[in-house]
Each structure stands twice: as C-alpha cells, then as structure tokens.
Amino acid sequence: MTGTYAREAALARLSVNQQTVRQWTLPELVTGCAKAGVRGVGLWRGPVQEYGTAAAARLVRDAGLSVTSLCRGGFLTAADPAGRAAALENNRAAVDEAAALGTGTLVLVCGGLPPGEKDLRGARERVADALAELVPYAAERGVRPAIEPLHPMYAADRCVVSTLAQALDLAERFPADRMGVVVDTYHLWWDDSVAAQIARAGATGRIAAFQLADWVTPLPEGVLLGRGQLGDGSVDLRWFRERTDAAGYTGPIEVEIFNPALWERDGTDVLEETIERFAAHVLHNR
Amino acid sequence: MTGTYAREAALARLSVNQQTVRQWTLPELVTGCAKAGVRGVGLWRGPVQEYGTAAAARLVRDAGLSVTSLCRGGFLTAADPAGRAAALENNRAAVDEAAALGTGTLVLVCGGLPPGEKDLRGARERVADALAELVPYAAERGVRPAIEPLHPMYAADRCVVSTLAQALDLAERFPADRMGVVVDTYHLWWDDSVAAQIARAGATGRIAAFQLADWVTPLPEGVLLGRGQLGDGSVDLRWFRERTDAAGYTGPIEVEIFNPALWERDGTDVLEETIERFAAHVLHNR
Numbered sequence: 160m161t162g163t164y165a166r167e168a169a170l171a172r173l174s175v176n177q178q179t180v181r182q183w184t185l186p187e188l189v190t191g192c193a194k195a196g197v198r199g200v201g202l203w204r205g206p207v208q209e210y211g212t213a214a215a216a217r218l219v220r221d222a223g224l225s226v227t228s229l230c231r232g233g234f235l236t237a238a239d240p241a242g243r244a245a246a247l248e249n250n251r252a253a254v255d256e257a258a259a260l261g262t263g264t265l266v267l268v269c270g271g272l273p274p275g276e277k278d279l280r281g282a283r284e285r286v287a288d289a290l291a292e293l294v295p296y297a298a299e300r301g302v303r304p305a306i307e308p309l310h311p312m313y314a315a316d317r318c319v320v321s322t323l324a325q326a327l328d329l330a331e332r333f334p335a336d337r338m339g340v341v342v343d344t345y346h347l348w349w350d351d352s353v354a355a356q357i358a359r360a361g362a363t364g365r366i367a368a369f370q371l372a373d374w375v376t377p378l379p380e381g382v383l384l385g386r387g388q389l390g391d392g393s394v395d396l397r398w399f400r401e402r403t404d405a406a407g408y409t410g411p412i413e414v415e416i417f418n419p420a421l422w423e424r425d426g427t428d429v430l431e432e433t434i435e436r437f438a439a440h441v442l443h444n445r
Numbered sequence: 446m447t448g449t450y451a452r453e454a455a456l457a458r459l460s461v462n463q464q465t466v467r468q469w470t471l472p473e474l475v476t477g478c479a480k481a482g483v484r485g486v487g488l489w490r491g492p493v494q495e496y497g498t499a500a501a502a503r504l505v506r507d508a509g510l511s512v513t514s515l516c517r518g519g520f521l522t523a524a525d526p527a528g529r530a531a532a533l534e535n536n537r538a539a540v541d542e543a544a545a546l547g548t549g550t551l552v553l554v555c556g557g558l559p560p561g562e563k564d565l566r567g568a569r570e571r572v573a574d575a576l577a578e579l580v581p582y583a584a585e586r587g588v589r590p591a592i593e594p595l596h597p598m599y600a601a602d603r604c605v606v607s608t609l610a611q612a613l614d615l616a617e618r619f620p621a622d623r624m625g626v627v628v629d630t631y632h633l634w635w636d637d638s639v640a641a642q643i644a645r646a647g648a649t650g651r652i653a654a655f656q657l658a659d660w661v662t663p664l665p666e667g668v669l670l671g672r673g674q675l676g677d678g679s680v681d682l683r684w685f686r687e688r689t690d691a692a693g694y695t696g697p698i699e700v701e702i703f704n705p706a707l708w709e710r711d712g713t714d715v716l717e718e719t720i721e722r723f724a725a726h727v728l729h730n731r
Binding site: 272276277278279280283310311312314315316321322325348349350351374376377378379380381382392393394395398 | 562563565566597598600602608611634661666668678679680
C-alpha cells in the first residue's frame, strides 16, 4: 500500500493518459480520476470527437480536472501537395480541439516515410516546412505543438523523428513559446545522449510534456501495444524524473501505457496500481 | 536479369551470411555459393560447431571461398563473477573458432541488461572491462573482435550498444588493429549521425564488416526475424555503400537477412535474387 504522503506526492504530479485505461469511456475516465484524486488527464482526439469536443471540455472542467495534453497532430511527411494540404487541415482541426479543451499542448507524431521513399532527411525537412505553416495558427489559439520523438523502431512507418536531439533541432527553428518537445521514457530510454538533451530542452523551455511507460520484452507483432506498467521493465524512470527536475520541468507527468493486459482489467484497479507504481518508481528519491 | 558486368561487380564485393539462406546446410551453402560465383561467406558458430570447426574450415577453403566474419561472440554484460567468467570463456572459444576458420573478424553482440537491472551505463562499462581481457587473447590469434551496434529496440534484451557512436567509443579504448566495429544497415539506418560516424570509423580503420538488410514493416513478434530482402524496404542501401566507400572501406559487403519467407524458398533462388538485388540496390551509382 502507498502511504498517504506518497499518494499525495504522486497525485501532485500525475496525469493519466486515457490510453492507459482505454477500457474506460471518457465519462468513466473523468469520474474515476476525480474519485481517485488524479488531477490531470491526457486525451486523444478520437474519443474526444466521439463524445463531442465542447461536451468533453465541459465534462473535464466540471470534474475539476485539467487536460494536460491532446494526442495527436502530426503526420506531416507527405510529399504530394494534396497530402500535405490535407495533413495541415487536419492539424489545424487538432489545434482547435486542443484550444477548446483548454490544453496548451498538442502532441505531434511527425509521420513516417511515404510509401516507396527512403529519404529520411527529406521527410524531416518536409515536417519542418509544414510546421512553419502550422505554428502561427496554433500560437494565435494559445496552443503550443510539441514534437514527440518516437523510438527508432517507428522511423519507417510512424515518425521520422527518432531522438530528442532531432526533435529539438526541429523545434528550435521556432520560438520556444510556440514549439515544444515531448520527453517520453519509452521512446528515449536507450539513448546515451538523452541526459544532455533533456538539459538542453529544459534550458530553452521546450519541455511541453513528460510521459512515462516502461520497456518490456518480447515486443508484440507490430510493436505498438507492448508498453509496460511502471516498474515492470528496463527503464530507470526515477532517473528520468530526476533529469527533468534538474532541467527545471515542474509540470504534470503523464503515464501513457499501451498494453492490452491493462485494458482487460478493472479500470479502477489499473488506476490505483498506476498511482502506487508512480509513487514507488518515479517519485521516491534513491 | 542482371547483366554480366553488373553480376561480376556484385560478386567482387558480395559475401553471403549463412542466415540469409538458413535452409541450406553448411555444405549446401558452400556448394551453392561456389557455383554462383560468390566468393565470401559469413558463418555462425552453431552450424560450424555442428559440422566441426576444422572440417568447416577445410570445406570452405577447398571450395575457394573465404570466411568474411564469424557470428558471434559477446554477451559480456553479466554483473556476477561466474557469469562474467563463463562469458569470457565462451568468447575465447569463439576467437579460437574464428582463427581456425581463417577469418580475422569475430562479430560481437554485446549483450542486454541482466534481469532486473536498469543501468545501461553500468552494463556498457562491464562490456568494456570484459573486452580488455578478451582483446589480447584475440590479438595473439590474429582475430579482431568487432562490436556490432544493434538497433535500439534490442537494448534491453540483446545489446546495450545501440549506435555506431557508442560502438566506436568502446572500440577506441583499444588499438585499431585489435578492435573493430560492424556497420549494419538494418540497425543504423534511422540515425541522422550515422554518416559522420561511418566517416569516423573509416578514418580510424575500424570498419571490420559491412552488413546489409532492409527494414520492412510491420515488425514480427519478438522483432528478430523481420529483416527485408535488399530493396524491399526503407533503407537507402546505396547511400550506405557510398558512405563506406568514402570512408575508405574496400572489404566484403555481407548480406545478412533473417526472414522466414526467404527460408521457405529454394536456396539457389534466394541466392540469385540476392545477387540481383545487390547489383541493383547497392552497387549501381545514381
């Protein structure tokens, strides 16, 4: 059992991304989190749109919760004008939804290589070009897009931005109050330069979100749904939290775990386990 | 069809790792390669030991082939003395086998995190410590161990060395004629620093082997057997060959593809396809 103090300390920082308890509807998520004392939630566009963006914003606000991030915009690597225009339109809609939900953070997954392409550098440049169009629109609405580097195993089909250094190289083309980055332990834990890059991100005020999941093996087919509950894997989560502390990040820490084994369980059990794991593996000092 | 000139150019550089045609026994591999005009083979310890190391050496030599590399030593991350001693003994045996086969290149897969551990940095240091013991033994026998950085998706369970920069950082603790690195496109293609690191490896004479496989998705469960035939995926193989050329590497280029779909086919068909793909996707200039 987690002591009262540890639980309070956890709840002061914890945000629960709705993917962690995907078995819950949006109202169940909001009710469950409010009841447990969780103060922040990370939402995804699909379930928000299904519920209605304005209604979702009201639901969360009325429960006293805040939306710490909206996932996700991005997929900006299309080489053809029509694909690029469609992606930008979709991203402007994502900005509008983030603004309506009252979150300043729109997480961007930049997109993979178009079919048949092999030019990673070119794809990364197209992301930068598209962001230059999106950023003013977002800034006018009080939303800061945040580039999330994804693990290199997603470079072909999901995200050509694979390291925090690459994400910062892209983000730093724009003012810090207009473009952030996401630090996600699942994607970055293997990288021996990540401590230096977290410091760089903090020094320039770029850390828009800090997300947690553990790394467990074997990876499942497709490698999308194999993230581990905090403490079950190889990631030194406390080390990451200490690095973001040292970098001056004081915002919410979002737990985002894609794992069907969690989704088969009772949502309240998973939420309580997550709070306990967060207190034990993320917050306690060594 | 591949023209005579293109085929000859391919055969001048191509080595076939036996994993690419795993359906073949060692004698079938040697006969098949010799018949096709392939001059180099990359071997694995398991099938070599099964056939008998001395007999395998004779078989390859009598067919006029050379062994371009032996896979693999490594797995040097054990934290306990007994585990470390057993790993070193195993690696000394691998050195002996490489020497018997007449190859100077023993590929090292460094090993993952021991169960329950989260300290990547510590595991990498233990690799360096163990290598300091192994290197003199290998040098006396004319064998140069070569550190192969594996894709970051293997960092937990297979290899804590995830980038060419990390491999070089380790290798450069030893003289260049005693410790090399492996450049494998499958593991390194996503990394935007790889061009600079290939140049670094070439400038210091560290490139001991250059291996090819393409990156195809979706990845299979366990992510071990999902490598693509040359040209089927996202990797700009020609770009890699040009970078190793520019770095001064003139040695064999080994095709190492772990893919059950290839193993279900006739070995000669796979070999001929590999030669054609090599000529078309690796050698031709733009």
